[in-house]
Amino acid sequence: MFVAALLAILLTMGLALARALTGPTTYDRIAAVNMFGTKTVLLIAVLAFFSGRSDLLDIALVYALINFIGVIAALKLVTQGNFHSSDGDESEAKQGESK
Amino acid sequence: MIIDILSWICLVAGGALGIVGGIGIHRFPDFYSRLHAAGITDTFCATLILLGLGLQAGWSIAAFKLALIFMFLFFTSPTASHALANAALHSGLQPRLDGDEREGSS
Amino acid sequence: MKSFNFGVLLFLCWIFLSGHLEPLLLGLGVASVALTVFLSRRMNVIDHESYPLHLSSRFPGFFLYLFREIVKANIDVAKRILRWRGASVSPQMIQIPQSQETNLGAVIYANSITLTPGTVTISLSKDSLTVHALSKEAAGKLATGAMSKEISNRVFDQ
Numbered sequence: 001m002f003v004a005a006l007l008a009i010l011l012t013m014g015l016a017l018a019r020a021l022t023g024p025t026t027y028d029r030i031a032a033v034n035m036f037g038t039k040t041v042l043l044i045a046v047l048a049f050f051s052g053r054s055d056l057l058d059i060a061l062v063y064a065l066i067n068f069i070g071v072i073a074a075l076k077l078v079t080q081g082n083f084h085s086s087d088g089d090e091s092e093a094k095q096g097e098s099k
Numbered sequence: 100m101i102i103d104i105l106s107w108i109c110l111v112a113g114g115a116l117g118i119v120g121g122i123g124i125h126r127f128p129d130f131y132s133r134l135h136a137a138g139i140t141d142t143f144c145a146t147l148i149l150l151g152l153g154l155q156a157g158w159s160i161a162a163f164k165l166a167l168i169f170m171f172l173f174f175t176s177p178t179a180s181h182a183l184a185n186a187a188l189h190s191g192l193q194p195r196l197d198g199d200e201r202e203g204s205s
Numbered sequence: 206m207k208s209f210n211f212g213v214l215l216f217l218c219w220i221f222l223s224g225h226l227e228p229l230l231l232g233l234g235v236a237s238v239a240l241t242v243f244l245s246r247r248m249n250v251i252d253h254e255s256y257p258l259h260l261s262s263r264f265p266g267f268f269l270y271l272f273r274e275i276v277k278a279n280i281d282v283a284k285r286i287l288r289w290r291g292a293s294v295s296p297q298m299i300q301i302p303q304s305q306e307t308n309l310g311a312v313i314y315a316n317s318i319t320l321t322p323g324t325v326t327i328s329l330s331k332d333s334l335t336v337h338a339l340s341k342e343a344a345g346k347l348a349t350g351a352m353s354k355e356i357s358n359r360v361f362d363q
Contacts, residue, residue: 015125054160
C-alpha cells in the first residue's frame with residue numbers, strides 16, 4: 001500500500017516539475033518548486049516506512065526546513081537581483097534608476 | 100487491523116489529493132489561482148499522508164518526528180505562499196480577475 | 206529565566222528527536238543547546254512573542270475549527286479543479302478589515318487565511334488585508350469576518 005502512495009506522490013512531483021519547466025512567469029516556477037519540495041518531504045517520509053529505516057525521517061525533517069529557506073532565498077534573489085542589500089526598497093530604487 | 104485500513108485510506112486519499120492538486124496547477128489560468136491549487140497539496144494532502152504514516156507508527160519516536168514535520172509544513176507553507184504572492188504583486192504581475200475570465204486555458 | 210526555559214525546551218526536543226540516552230550523546234546535546242541559546246541571546250530572538258504562554262486554553266479548539274475549515278475548502282477547490290468543462294474559477298481580489306489588536310493575532314489571522322485553500326493573503330497592513338480568493342463564495346465567506354471573531358474568541362483570553 002505504501003507503493004500506491006509513493007507512486008501518487010511521484011506523479012504529483014512529475015506534474016509540478018512540468019509546471020516548473022513550462023511555467024510562463026518566474027513565480028510560477030518558484031511556486032512549482034516549492035510544491036515539489038513539499039512532496040519530496042512526504043516522499044522521504046513514506047520511503048522511511050516503506051523501507052523500514054526510521055532514520056530517513058530525520059532527513060525528511062531537515063529537508064522540510066531547508067526547502068522553506070531555499071524557496072525564500074530564491075524568491076529574494078529573483079525579486080532583488082542580489083543578496084547584499086538587506087531591504088527591498090533600496091534595490092527597487094536602484095532598479096528604478098537603471099530603467 | 101482497523102488501524103491498518105484507516106491508515107491505508109488516509110494514504111490513498113492523500114495521494115489522490117496530491118494528484119488533484121498537480122492537475123490543478125496545470126488547469127488554472129493564472130499564477131495566483133495556481134497558488135490555491137498548490138495550497139491543496141501543501142495542507143490537506145500532507146496532513147492525510149502524515150496521519151496515515153502516524154497511524155502505522157503508533158506511539159513512538161517516529162510519530163513524534165512525523166508530528167514535528169507536520170508542524171513545520173503547517174507553519175512554513177502559508178509563509179512561503181504569502182511571500183510568493185506578495186513578491187509577485189510587487190513586481191507588477193497582475194492577477195486575472197473575474198471580468199476577463201477565459202475557460203481553463205493553461 | 207526565559208533563556209533557561211528555552212534551553213530546557215530545546216533539550217527535551219533533543220532527547221525526543223535522538224531517542225538515545227548514552228552520556229556521550231546527552232553531553233553533545235547539552236553543548237549544542239548551550240550554543241543555540243547563546244546564539245539566540247545574541248540575536249535577541251528570545252522575547253515575549255516566542256513564548257505563546259499567554260494564549261488561551263481554548264487554543265486547541267481554534268485548531269479544530271481551522272482544520273474543519275481547511276477540509277471544507279479543500280473539497281471545494283478539488284471540485285473546482287475536477288469540474289469537467291474547464292476549471293470554473295472566478296478570481297477575486299478583495300480588501301477586508303483587519304480587526305485583530307495584537308501583532309500575533311494579525312499574523313495568526315493572515316496565516317489562517319492563507320492556509321485555507323482558495324484564499325491567499327497578499328498583503329497585510331495595520332488595518333486591512335488584501336486577499337486573493339478563488340471564487341465569489343470564498344471571498345463572501347471571508348468578508349463576514351467569522352474567522353477573525355473565532356481568533357478573538359478562542360486564541361486570547363479577554
